[in-house]
Amino acid sequence: MTTIVFPGQGSQNIGMGKDFNDNFKIAKNNL
Numbered sequence: 295m296t297t298i299v300f301p302g303q304g305s306q307n308i309g310m311g312k313d314f315n316d317n318f319k320i321a322k323n324n325l
Contacts, residue, residue, distance in 0.1 A: 295324060297324070
């Protein structure tokens with residue numbers, strides 16, 4: 295699996311993917 299992440303125009307902050315990582319096992323295994 296390949297993931298391409300584009301930063302876009304929005305701002306980033308610490309922990310912004312934590313909820314996704316905590317709730318989806320596939321994310322936890324791949325990120």
